[in-house]
Amino acid sequence: MLFTVGVEYPKNDNEAYGMIVPALFNEQYSCFSAADSVELIPEMVKDAITTILADMLESGFDVMSIQDNGFIEYQKVVDFDHIDTWLLIDVDVSEYMGKKQRINISLPSYLINRIDTKVGASGGRYRDRSHFLAVASQHELSASS
Structure with a gap:
């Protein structure tokens, strides 16, 4: 945040x-x-x-x-x-x-590849794919409030 x-x-x-x-x-x-x-x-x-x-x-x-x-x-x-x-x-x-909860989601391969590329290039801003998705979700939910 x-x-x-x-x-x-x-x-x-x-x-x-x-x-x-x-x-x-x-x-x-x-x-x-x-x-x-x-x-x-x-x-x-x-x-x-x-x-x-x-x-x-x-x-x-x-x-x-x-x-x-x-x-x-x-x-x-x-x-x-x-x-x-x-x-x-x-x-x-x-x-x-x-508490963190494990969920099962389905995403297109190209989107997963773009997320992984963004995580890798973030210089540590994102710990992993899950952290990236959590940050992106929080951003989107905050913007719609």
Whole structure:
């Protein structure tokens, strides 16, 4: 899932980059993180996101109801006026969607070959064919909401 991340630049050498994830803000939760360098931003914010998602899942929160509205909407929110730039961070949320189930599906050979080629060329973005299909399904289902 792609998460919009707001980044606040440090004002001096004694401050870190501050990050927020607006999609994970609600009455019970808020997702913040910090990084000492630009290179550490993805790692630190992914850690914050997975920590919040695990806590949400444990407390019974419907993780599937999370929607990211995108930076165009978030930059209109007064609470986020301090944000200097917005990033998109891709986080695999499949482990927070419940127990995996094996299914039997039939696809044309050419489609399976295209999926396998895409998985192989993804540089690790997709773990395997099943992960690719899960990501594609989630994308399609999110787009139709």
